[in-house]
Amino acid sequence: MSLIQPAIRPVIRPVIRSVFRGSAFNPLSLFANGEQGAWYDPSDLSTLFQDDAGTTPVTADGDPVGLMLDKSGNGNDATQSTSAARPVYRTDGTLHWLEGDGVDDFMVTASLSASLFTAGVFLSACAESATDEVFSGLLSLQDTVDNLARVVLAVDTRSGPPIRHSNYAADGTDRWVDLTAKIDPNVTAVFTANSDGSQMEGFLDSVLQETVESSSTFVNPLRVEVLRQQAGGSYLQGKSFGMIVLNRELSPSEREETENYVAQKAGVTL
């Protein structure tokens, strides 16, 4: 990958910008300047495989997912090598999602350097929990050394308080964005955390909920985790319709376009 990128970027970047200008929003445009991160789209069956080696495609509702390709161009594919821990591809014929069992299902990427995320972090995902009165991890950046979540989006259906939305804990100190109302089970919502490196804003369905400090920097390499908060607990029993991770803050218009895009994957209009 590192050998290819310098040759490809100067050619592709101007093409991508000219294609996207005036066109329907495509999340690939967020990565046009070589941004790191990942974009997962369960509605794109060409990106889903039953095994982590990518030899057996997902083709039907109910197939396990062992490999979910990253569409951002960064190669941060999410995998699950243990059969029992693979989430399931589900569809109702119109919508498509990745479904976790809330017991042990999750997917994870290879390590990413901590230095890649010093300028900011953006996480966004459209999801719903099937279970009431539980806290579930949805999308996170996890420390590869101590296996703790450093930035996380959560789906909290507990009555609270607190009702957790997202957390920034680069130095191990929790800085939670909290909600004033619980997330209802079986209700789809868009969860977003947007940080410029000094503060993080938490959005629910594109509405700002709270701003917390995010000035500390990451120490150890990170990995992206899908459907759980961190090793050992808080697995999502529910649906995830689309997930995007980026190593910079998004502008308000970029954020709204991204949130509308992932919401559309669940048939929701924000």
Next chain:
Amino acid sequence: MTTEYTHTLTIAVPSTLIDRANHLACLMGESAADIGTFRQAAYTDGTINYAVAHTVCKQVVTDALAAMTLPPDPDHVPVEYVRTEAEAAMSAIKSGDILVAANVDPHAQLEVWGLSQIQTEEAV
């Protein structure tokens, strides 16, 4: 197309049998990594701590468990896999030490078994 994964399994393994159960998981599973299916005993009945797994599976797996018959060793088993350990795990299922239920909601089943998550100090 129709999925072949038409069944589910919920499995609870006492912490003392985790290593043994992993050999059975590897035999019945589809990946060499299945030798590490059970790791942390995150549930308890108040006396015994359990590692829990829930998975979709093909009918051949539930049939084998129902018949208490182990299939031949598949190609994916790693070098550390030991068939006699898988056989011992099957015996533990027969004796009721390892808990297995097919085609049920895992959370409801864990409740039936009297298992609850062990609370950690991690603040949420």
